[in-house]
Structures are given as C-alpha cells and as structure tokens.
Amino acid sequence: MNKTGFRTAIASTAAVLIIGSTASPAAAGRPGQLAASDWPTYHRDNARTGDAVDLAPLGTLGTAWKSTLDGAVYGQPLVVGGQILAATENNTVYALDPATGAPRWSAHLGEPARRSELPCGNIDPLGITGTMVYDAATSRVYALAELTGGHHVLAGVNVTTGAVEVRTALEPPKGDPIAHQQRSALTLHDGRVYVPYGGLAGDCANYIGSVASVTTASTDPISYSVPTTREAGIWAPGGGVVDGQRLLFAVGNGESTTGYDDSDSVLALSPALQRVDLFAPDTWADDNAKDLDLGSSNPTLLGEHVIAVGKRGTGYVLRHDQLGGIGGELAQTEICRSFGGSSTSGDTAYLPCSDGPAAVRVDADGTPHVIWRAAVRANGSPTIGGGAVWVVDYRTGVLYALAPADGSVRAQLNLGTVPHFASPTLSGDRAYVGTMTGVVAVSGA
Template sequence: MRRTLTVIFAAVVLVVTCGAGWPTDHGDNLRSGNATSASTFRSLHFTFSRVLDGAVYASPIMVGSTLIVATENNSVYGLDPNSGAIRWSRHLRSSISDTSVLACAGNISPTGITGTPAYDPVTNRVFLVTVTYNGSTGVTHELWGLNPANGAIGLDKRVEVPGTDTKAEQQRPALAVDRGNVYIAFGGLDGDCGNYKGAVLAIKANGAAGGVAYVVPTPREGAIWAAGGPVVAPNGNLFVAVGNGASTTTYDYSDSVTEISPSMQRLDYFAPRSWANDNAQDLDLGSMTPAYTSIGYILQAGKSGNGYTVKIGHLGGIGGQVYSAPLCRAFGVSAVTNASVYMPCTNGVTRVDVGPKGNFVARWTAANIPGSPVAGPGAIYAIGNRNLYALDRNSGKILGSTPVGATKRFATPMLVGSKIYVGTSAGILAATVG
C-alpha cells in the first residue's frame, strides 16, 4: 500500500560497508554488523563509562571521530570516543514519562529516542526521531537532523504514519538513509494497543515537499518493529520483517518478509503457511531484522521457533520458502559474514550456516547470551547476563568478557577500531579489544 505524506525533509546517502566508522545500526545498510577493519581480538577489558541523562535503547553510532549517543530523555550527545568526554549535548524535546497519554503504557518509560540514528555524509547530518507530548498537539514524532561536530540543528519536521493514532505508534527500528531518502519504520507499543499499523516512511533528502509511505494493508497491527530497521539492498530496495496482523481469514501481508521499492511500492513478500495461526497466537516473524546473506538468501526467524530461508529476487509468497526447519525464537538483529548468520536467539547467540541451495545448519549456541551480536576479526561480540562477551566465531566458546551493568533489551555493541561501545541503562560504556 502506497500512501502520500504531507511532510518535507532533508538528508540521506547510502553507506554500504562497515569501514572505519559506524554510521548506522549494525554498521551498514545491509545490517551485517561485520566490522572487517576492527582490531583482531586478543583480550577484552573495560575502558570507560559515561553517565548520561537517560537510558540508551538506540545503538551508538560513530561519525568521524565523534561518538554519537541518543537517550530516552530525547537528548543526543557527541562524545570523545577514547575518553567518553562530552564534546556537546542537545536536549531536543521533553520525553514522555506519563504513559497515560499513550494508547497504553508500553514497556519504555520515560520514552524519547528509541530508534538508532543514521548519518548522511551528503548533508552532514545525523538523523533521529523523537516522541513527545503536549496538550495542544498530543503525541508527536519528529525527525531531526543534527551536525555531528557540534549538535547544531539543521532539520526538525514532524513525521507520522497516515491514517493511524499517533499515541499508538512507536518508532523503535533503526533509521536508514539511501539514494535521496531517509527511511523511518513504525510499529506499536508493547501490548499491541490502539489504532496502529506498521509502516515505512520515505522522506525526500533534498527538502522537496511530500514523501511516501508503505502502510501494511491490515485492519490493525502489522508492526514493523525489529530493532535493526529496514535492510537496504544494493539495488535500493528495502526488506522488512512484519509482525502479526489483525486478520486470521484473509491474508493481510502481515507475518512476513516484505520487499519494498524506494517509492514505497510492495514488490514481493514471503509469509509462512501458518500465518493465520501465527497472527492469532502472536508467533510472527516481526521480532528479527531480516538476515541478508551474500549468497542470495535471506534467513528469517521470529517468535515461533522456526527458521526460513527465502530467495532474494523471488521471496515466494505464502509458503514459498526455499527451506524451513525448527531453529530458535529470535529477537533483534543478526551479524552476517557471507553465508554465516549469528542470530540473536533467546537461548543464546547461534551460528547458522546457510548452504548454496538455501538449506541451513545451526553450528553452535552460546547459552544465555541472547543479545544482538556484531562480528569482528577473530570474535563475535554480544551482551548477556550484564556482561559483554567475546565468542569464538567457529565454536562459540567464550574468549573473554567484561561487566557492563544493566542494559536495555536489544542493546547492541558497536565495534570500531580497537573499541567496542555499549549503550546501557545509565549511559554508555566502552571496552578495548586487544
């Protein structure tokens, strides 16, 4: 479903690989989390922590030599990446601490900036979305563009999903920027309350009026809420995981992997044959960002415990998977290195190797380490039990660990050079690799 928006915006650019920086969630628009230029693992030890003005749900990003961190208090910080010293800070709006103004309380309080920001080198802006409330306008979501060097505001525009209730929508997924568009995905609050629908908004980078949206064509729900946000393929098309919809009779394009064009046209989709039961039982695919491999397949799992591989270029529709088998319940974002997918399974990070015909095999599980992982030379890094762990890529054996304290769900490490950064319930923590 393509809808026209009445908003204007500026910004965007494609970032395709995890190089020296980390400009978006998992480092690149494929959400690979594969930091090929990072230091080789030798050891892992605490470097610094910095208390900020709120909990950090969004992954930190790195722009040049500035560490960018956003909090649920609707504040953004530019930090020195070696010491954590605050170079600048910008408090954008009041956060929502009185959750009675929302359709339901959800599971984030106070709530402010939740989706991971994304950087655009063309406009030299970091893009992010705040949520706030006031008596005259109600609950509003705003897209901001900040200069990463000093936090100067270059853009502030309201963005909402057309035809829905703003107090029922939540902007949890990471933003993406590509080919003249900034992409913003929306889902609902924890509890699936109110009149919300999953959607992706495409906002023009050049500041031209308008914009378009893909809104999941379900009577209600169909959240696009996986923390990694849209996966942007090399051809510019987007892949998103869609959650349970309201229908259990006529298929409504929920419980799916959906491919969308930059103009927000639905191009293709995959849904399990069990979609109706998945919708009824809240066992959908929406909890994990699609894992885009280098061999032409997407690996997808969600809440049901089953895994599916689908062919890029022909997702297959209902029941059109190339291969499926019991795998795990997965929440968050995987790390992907070629055809190996390190999945955020609830029982622990699991390495899954996808074969040339689309079949897959689970190689190992790092028990009780369920965080969304990233990959570096010699190790996989993930959070569990208030610790950051380094895991052997081939065996899953724990190579090292360091305490990080309390973190929020979907907290994802960022790996740049010899440093690894983790957003926490209190702010930001850094560790050194090697």
Template sequence: MSPTTHKGDWTTYHHDGARSGAAPHVTPVGKLAVAWRAHLDGAVYGEPLTVGDSVFVATENDSIYSLDRHTGDTKWRAHVGTPVPLSELPCGNIDPLGITGTPVIDRASKRIFAVAETTGSHHVLVGIDLATGRVEVRRDLPTPDGHPRFDQQRPALALAHGRVYVSFGGLFGDCGTYIGSVVGVATSGRGPTVTYRVPTANNGAIWATGGPVITSKGNLLISVGNGAATSDSQEYDGSDSVVELSPGLRRLGFFAPRSWAQDNAGDLDLGSLTPALTSHGRVLIAGKRGTAYLLDVDHLGGISGALAERQLCRGFGTPAHRGDIVYLPCVDGGLAAVETSGDDIRVLWRGPADGKGSPTIGAGTVWVASWGTGTLYALDARTGAVREQLDTDATLPHFVSPSLSRNLVLLGTTDGVVAITH
C-alpha cells in the same frame, strides 16, 4: 569543522545498509576492560555510532550527544523535545519514551538523523550537524495510520536514495488501533514523503530493531508482526511476513508462512527479527514461533514459498552475517551460528545461553551481550568458544547490540554508554 572520518566508522545500525553487523577494521580481540562510562540524561536503546574520534548516541530523554571517543566526555548535546512519560501512554514498557530507534549518519549532508517521540503524540525527525550539534532539519512525521498515540518508532533508521526511512509499530502490549508503516523523507527535510502501510485492519507492527535492510538492488526488506486476520477463512492481510519494498515504498514481493493465520492468533509472528540478507542472495528469518525460513531475495515466494525451513529458535532483535553464515539472536538457548549455503539451514554452534543480544562481528570474533546479566562475550566466529568475557557492571536494555570502533566495543546502557577496550 566536521569530525575527521576513519575507514572504521560505524554510521548506521549494524555498520551498513545490509545490516551485516560486520566491521572490517577491528583490532584483534585481547583482554577486555572498561575504558570509560558516560552517564547521560536517559537510556540508550540504539547502537552508538562513530565518525572519526566522535561517538554519537541518542537517549530516551530526546537528546542526541557527541562524545569523545577516547574519554567519553561530551562534545555537544542537542535536546530536541520533551519525551512522553509512561504514565501518559496507553501501554508500553519504556519510561520515558523519547528516541528509541538507532539514528543514522549521512556523510553527504554531514548530519545525524533521529526521530524523537514527544509530548502531544508527535514523532519528529531531526537532522543535526555532526560538528556543532546545531539542529538543521526538523519535521513532524504524521504516522500513516493516523493513530500516533499508539505508534512507536523502535526500528533503526535507514539511509538510501537521498532519503531517511522511518518505520513504525505499536507500543509494548499492542494496545489501541495502529497499523505498521514506513515513511521516507528527503535528507533535506523538505518535499513530499513516500509511505507504505501494511494492508491489515490493525497491528502489523514493523518494530524489529534493525529497521529496513537495503538490498544490492537498492530495495528495502522489512519484517512485519501479527495482523488482524486470524483465520484461514479470512483473506491474507500482509502481516506475519518479510516484505520487499521499492525505494518509493511500493510492495514488490513478500513471504508469509503457511501458518500465518495461526501465527497471528497466537502472537507467533516473524516481526520480532530483522531479516538477514546473506552474500548469495538468501534471506534468513526466524520469528517468535521458532521456525527458521530460508528465502530467495529475488523471489520471496509469497505464502509458503520458502526454499527451506526448520525448527531452530525464537529470534528477537537483529542477526549479524558474513558470507553464508548468519549469527542469530535467540531468546531460547542463546546465539546460534547458522550456515545457509546449498538452500539448507544448518546449525554450526550455539553460544552462551544468556547471550541473547543482537550480535556483531569483527576480526574473527562475534560480540554479543546479555541484557540480563550485563556480560559482554567475545566468541570465536568459527567455533563459538568464549575467547573473552567481561561483566560490564551496567544495566543493558533489551535487544542491546554492540558497536565496534577499532579497539573499542560500545554498548548503550539504561543511563548512557559504556566503552570496552580489547
């Protein structure tokens, strides 16, 4: 029997295809306390997902778990491959390397989909029955660049148009030859794939944690890292950009800063942050250089075509957004609340300096965690004031992001999951 659904379910990274991070059915914040800890067989880099009274997580040991939402007890575990030890990788910073990107749940097929990195340089898409843990889909995904040993699947999976969309970048350290790409596979696991490959000679990673953003028109927005072209005398190569793709993964438009060549040369690209799509068709992006750009989703503007820009912060991870307000994860100075109305970029407040994780929103509260200290903060969404905070006594992975499930906040840790009640 499939898990009973609930209107507060969290079935994809940051709650929905737009990656808003905004949960509509969350209990108002109260005193924070650890409800339970689940010590699993590996680190959990992705967001925990929920359906009804089940919590679903994937580990770097290539396992997917269903946990009891109330106790953290294991309902089932599916071990789908052998992860790759760091000693066998050409570079990187995750050991072992298994399932890194947040899975996605498909209500129609009642499956959870994940991509496992396995020995032999394979990336394997699996679709698992939500109720039983039985593997019903298993398909090897050759990376479009032909260099799977140097490719890493870090971004969250996206679900749209009957397909699972899977993004690839490189390993930490940018070693070897790889080219960023996206692959779309039918949820049945059968049939031909659709693909997009960044038109650069090397690099152009698609690695920001949020994965593809689904627009109101059903198109995909991605951010792209530094590419091979590093001089204004070279032809622009599609890197250091925000790109709009059709459901069939044809490029429809893009934005790149005027400084794209210098950004590429200095590793100061936009690829570190998932684009934030606001309710009025505006897109906010701020990558490693620290310059924020406001774009029109219907006309991204090409090179130097931003509606507005300002020096703001170095964004890493995935923002949350509600209406015209974007909550931006910054590695320099902590969270930034930014208003994007009127084709302008205005900072409303800054959060705690160590609150550098990717935020989510519920019941007028912004939730953000510090991967350095393990602290979880509950901030007033209007002012940034700390309403509550808790030392989780857990080691949190980089770019950690809380999932919201009614009265619970769920965080992946380096050895499982911690659930905080409020």
C-alpha cells in the same frame, strides 16, 4: 546474478564509502567522507552485516569509560568523524569523545512522552529508541524523537556543531500517532531517510505497521502502511535492510486470522514505498492468533538468500530476488526464537536468539544448517570483529566475545544494566554499548 555481483548490488552508499575510503578519522567528519573504522548506521551498513573487518584482535576486556547521559540509550551508538554519537530516551543527541566519553556537544529535541500519557508501553520516558543514521553527504545524523502528546519528529543534527539543521513532523500515516512506537533503526538510502513504526509493548490501541520517509532535506514525504485493520508492527531493531533497490522489512502479527493482510511477513518495498514482493509462512493465521510472527527479527541477507526467523523459532530460507509469497520458502528448519538484529560474515549468519545466538549457513540450493548454538544464553543482537562474535546478555548486563568457529566463550565483561536488544558497536580497538544510564566503552576489543 553471481554472488560477487549480488554483494556489490546490496552494498549501501555508506558501506561503499566505509570499505573504499582512505580518509583519516580526523577528516571523516567532512561531508562525503567516512573512515574505515566508522559505524554510521545500525550494524555498520545497509545490508546490516555487523562486521567490523578492521577491528583489532581480541585482547583483555576492560571498561575504558562510562559516560552518564540524561537517559537510557536503546539505539546502537554510532562512530562517525572521530566521535561517538548516542541518543537517549530523554530526546537528546550526544557527540562523545572516544578517548574519555566526555560530551563534545548535545542537542535536545524536545520533551519525551511519559508512560502516564501512553495507552501502554514499557519505556519511560519514551524519546529516541530507534538507532540513528548518519548521512555523509550532509554531515548530519538523523534521529526520530517521540514527544509528549504522542508526536513524532525527525531531526537532522550536524555532527560537527550539534546544530539541528532539519526538523520535520513525521507521523505514522494510519492509526493513532500516540499508539505507535518507533523502535526500528532508521535507514538512509539514495538521499532518503526511512522510518518504520510499530506499536507499544502490550500491543494496545489503534496502531498499524508502517514506513514513513522524507528526503534528507525533509521534503517529498511518502509512506507505506500494512493493509491490515490493526497491528502488523514493524519494530525489529535492525529496521530496513537494503537489497539492491529494495528495502526488506519484517512485519509482526496482524489482527486477521481469516483473510491474509500482509502481516507476519518479510516485505520488499521499492524506494518509493510500493510493495513489490513478500513472503509469509503458511502458518500465518496461527502465527497471528498466537503472537508467533516474523516481526521480532530483521531479515538476514546471506549470499543470494534471505533468512527469516521470528518468534515461532522456524527459520525460512528465501530467494533474495523472489521472496516466494505465502508458503513459498526454499527450505525451512528449526533454529531458535529470534528477537533483534543479525550479523553476517562470509557464508555464515549469526542470529539473535532468546537463549543464545546461533550460527547458520545456507547451501547453494537453500538448505540451511545450524552450525552451532552458543553455550551462554546471551539474548542481545550479535556483531562481529577482531576474531570474535560480540553479544550482550541484556538480562544480566554481561558482554561476551564468542569464538566464531563454535560459539565458545573467549572473554566476558559485566557492563551494568543495559536495555532490551542491546548490540555492541565495534570500532578500532573498542566496543561501545548503550546502557540504561548512557554509554560504556570496552577496551580490548
């Protein structure tokens, strides 16, 4: 398949509507329509490109508004139908006015879990952590809420009215529900919502990495669990990456160091959640023993290749349609310790790194090249638009706009305290970032 055909194949329904729609922002809230500036899922489309091709050119950055909500916003804010959608750790979904940040409606999904009732963890309270996803066909945004008692509920909220139209229990299929945390972004594909599960910070108790799914009408539940005795969490913030009719997930370290158990891997699952392919490094046993797995960063689609890089710092280049099994990469190189979600534009991938993002290109034969490493140690998940690479340093709360050519700083702005793995949403002439108290809108984007 040539590259043009491949890129067409990986486009999600949402991505096609974004690129091809002529709907105005006012009309974009109607079922089946999205505006060009909408951002309906993590990093804008199901390939997780994070590329806002219509963003206004970079200007002077400033704080347009700060909206204080009822909890921290860990998931990436969405832009749909002329409003900003955000979800909090207090289990409330909000629609915000993009001009002022004032709430238009809110929907509370239930009492969140408290740290005192969990076996471990570092988010308190623990409510909605994974990025929501919007379904244009039903005009609903879907969120996974963690409730007191360790229960997990998927809700579909009408984006026009705020009414909760769908609500269903969606527990991880194996292990103890209370030991699981849902941090990865939700994925919408062919009328189904896919929800990955990992463990709590501290890797305690009996959790097993899995993906659960129902239709957008909350029917026909299916699931997949990593065939390990414990751990192997699926928790990278980018969630499932859609590659044609396959969903790619990064999997964390499993408990085994003797018999391979599908952990420390990139898994390809069918829409029916059958495993159809995998890649694991030949260092998997050592990775599992030392917590140096691939599960910390979602797979990156770049042309006909997949880049996989995790906690060890080694970047593996794979064929997108034949991942290679154990040790079957096309090439590898040292890139960085990667935590978060990546973005791509043209032939370049921008990867999240613990000490500042990296720009990477891959030759036709799979040879990778690190083009630059940013001079600033911004450790968030980068997005792209307006002639800049946007990345947050969540240790300091500073948003940076970097030059795509060399990673130099073009502009910066202090946002306040932001959560781990924060990633800017880009739309129109604004950037939107979740904070520990709500959402901040940045002008000049």
